[in-house]
Amino acid sequence: MAVDTLPKQLRENAQRFNEKIALREKRFGVWQSVSWRMFAERVRNFALGMHTLGFQRGDRIIIIGDNRPEWVISEVAAQSLGGASIGIYQDSVAEEIAYIAEKCDARFIVVEDQEQVDKLIEIWDQLPTVDKLIYYDPKGLRNYAEPFLMGFPDVESAGITYHENTPHFYDQQVDLGTAEDIAIISTTSGTTSRPKLAKISHHNLMSMADGMTSVDHFTQDHQFVSFLPLAWIGEQMMSMACGLKIGFALNFPEEPETVQTNIREIGPHIMFAPPRIWENMVSQVQVKIEDADRLKRAMFNWAMSVGYRAANAKFDGKPMGAIGRLMARFAYWLVFRNLLDQLGLSNVRWAYTAGAALGPDIFRFYHAMGVNLKQGYGQTETTGICVLHRDDEIKFQTVGTPFPGAEVSCDESGEILVRGSVCFQGYYNDDEATSKTITPDGWVRTGDAGYFDESGHLIVIDRAKDVMTLADGTRFSPQFIENKLKFSPYVREAVVFGGDYPFVTAMINIDFGNVGKWAENNKIAYTTYTDLSQKPPVYALIRKEVERTNSDLPPAARIRRFLLLYKELDADDAELTRTRKVRRGFVAQRYHELVGGLYGDTGSVHIVSTITYQDGKTQTIQVDVRIESMDE
Numbered sequence: 001m002a003v004d005t006l007p008k009q010l011r012e013n014a015q016r017f018n019e020k021i022a023l024r025e026k027r028f029g030v031w032q033s034v035s036w037r038m039f040a041e042r043v044r045n046f047a048l049g050m051h052t053l054g055f056q057r058g059d060r061i062i063i064i065g066d067n068r069p070e071w072v073i074s075e076v077a078a079q080s081l082g083g084a085s086i087g088i089y090q091d092s093v094a095e096e097i098a099y100i101a102e103k104c105d106a107r108f109i110v111v112e113d114q115e116q117v118d119k120l121i122e123i124w125d126q127l128p129t130v131d132k133l134i135y136y137d138p139k140g141l142r143n144y145a146e147p148f149l150m151g152f153p154d155v156e157s158a159g160i161t162y163h164e165n166t167p168h169f170y171d172q173q174v175d176l177g178t179a180e181d182i183a184i185i186s187t188t189s190g191t192t193s194r195p196k197l198a199k200i201s202h203h204n205l206m207s208m209a210d211g212m213t214s215v216d217h218f219t220q221d222h223q224f225v226s227f228l229p230l231a232w233i234g235e236q237m238m239s240m241a242c243g244l245k246i247g248f249a250l251n252f253p254e255e256p257e258t259v260q261t262n263i264r265e266i267g268p269h270i271m272f273a274p275p276r277i278w279e280n281m282v283s284q285v286q287v288k289i290e291d292a293d294r295l296k297r298a299m300f301n302w303a304m305s306v307g308y309r310a311a312n313a314k315f316d317g318k319p320m321g322a323i324g325r326l327m328a329r330f331a332y333w334l335v336f337r338n339l340l341d342q343l344g345l346s347n348v349r350w351a352y353t354a355g356a357a358l359g360p361d362i363f364r365f366y367h368a369m370g371v372n373l374k375q376g377y378g379q380t381e382t383t384g385i386c387v388l389h390r391d392d393e394i395k396f397q398t399v400g401t402p403f404p405g406a407e408v409s410c411d412e413s414g415e416i417l418v419r420g421s422v423c424f425q426g427y428y429n430d431d432e433a434t435s436k437t438i439t440p441d442g443w444v445r446t447g448d449a450g451y452f453d454e455s456g457h458l459i460v461i462d463r464a465k466d467v468m469t470l471a472d473g474t475r476f477s478p479q480f481i482e483n484k485l486k487f488s489p490y491v492r493e494a495v496v497f498g499g500d501y502p503f504v505t506a507m508i509n510i511d512f513g514n515v516g517k518w519a520e521n522n523k524i525a526y527t528t529y530t531d532l533s534q535k536p537p538v539y540a541l542i543r544k545e546v547e548r549t550n551s552d553l554p555p556a557a558r559i560r561r562f563l564l565l566y567k568e569l570d571a572d573d574a575e576l577t578r579t580r581k582v583r584r585g586f587v588a589q590r591y592h593e594l595v596g597g598l599y600g601d602t603g604s605v606h607i608v609s610t611i612t613y614q615d616g617k618t619q620t621i622q623v624d625v626r627i628e629s630m631d632e
Contacts, residue, residue, distance in 0.1 A: 065112025307368030359483030
């Protein structure tokens, strides 16, 4: 029988690899392993347990929690019975969960712990289609008596009993699965509105894995750390599709706070992360170098200069001379070897970034250290990446070329279009949005603007709706300028405005940790984020970063005025998506007074605002937000 679904692939892997490690999780300080045979058995048991509770072919389950073996077991179990899973980000608020559960008609919800259980109990009367709430971390739940609650092991136990009485039923159900069945329903990023639910089939996932692995040849012996939310299509792409296709081990961190340490312990060969992760690591390095003694700073700067020369030669396709190669070896052994080990990147053969544009400064930084970081392009509707750099054709200003299974084009307006076996099956219960996204001849409209260079590499400019035209007719990408600003360790987030306005301005979030450390080193007292952000020395610090950004921008695209926002942009306030993309339109609307101030003639704007903390408490603050003008 053709292996055309993920459950069939898992069954084949269990036969081929048997006792080799499939899953590894750090619990109570110890790495604990699950073999391929045990992985397949637990999927079977959980699937049959759900069947005894009424799960039918075509039903859907929601999964909420950190990356754990139970997540992937739940997902493949639902697929084994002809169902589909919907992942929800663990930091989603109750209202977001209720919206998605109602929209997808979920029958079961699988969650990690008490925090998630409490959210669901709060909104249970808004979930009429849900029969059971299943949890896999029982801590704190002993005295919960809700009849719809059930522990993960109890479901597995019911499945074991069912299998003993009906030993062939599970395999029969797996055999009924087809490539056209919907495997997952994935939430889109929702940069302009509430997320839509994209239907992605087994064929989509396996075609994407075929294309990815035809470019980079992973093997069963490679290691991968699964630390990004499995609700994100990027993690589904790597952990589930490529992981099952190739059979490499998935390693799950002990806690979100221990990710960096756990990555270093595993030393993965493959690493995939959105720009936010790569930017954060660069900030860590920059701050530590600033705190280092003079000799270490000098060695680092020398090594980076050698690394940049090597990276530029690689980008240009030019060989390095014998002296250059020797210097690069010295730089590696004296500086980069230890630095890469600290970051957990010492064994990485393939590093990927996708989900948003990565600034060229960040990209070149990693290649200078010898990290084979590659840009990819895609979105939820194309099952993740469909365009990718090849090892010998890396251009930091492009995202590479399409891989097998994806045909990519640009229409007359410059919008990027994708067609092929990686393209999704439409939006769940939203025919209108589907018809707007998929053309009659099968092209998926991405909403991104771009073009192909002379060598066939795709260059992505920005979201088509975000590409701005200044008053003098100059077109520019705000995202490009934002990424240049975020190369600074002191800038956490930036939102650039222009469009119909006469000049470019920026609203900047400082990096509270790094700027706070800088303030302490310079004996600058502060109390809160709001207080620190409005300090004159902090404005002077960020002004230097804006000057750096402006230095290599064309005059019309240079930032003329900026301000430091008094609070961090937050996904819970709908200012960011759950994948940390700025919802530019919403931010412009919410902070319209500040945007107006940026284009006025005042030096500050008085703001009265209510801030909601994570514990639900609110506080009304009044702050005079300073507006800094740059020299023309």
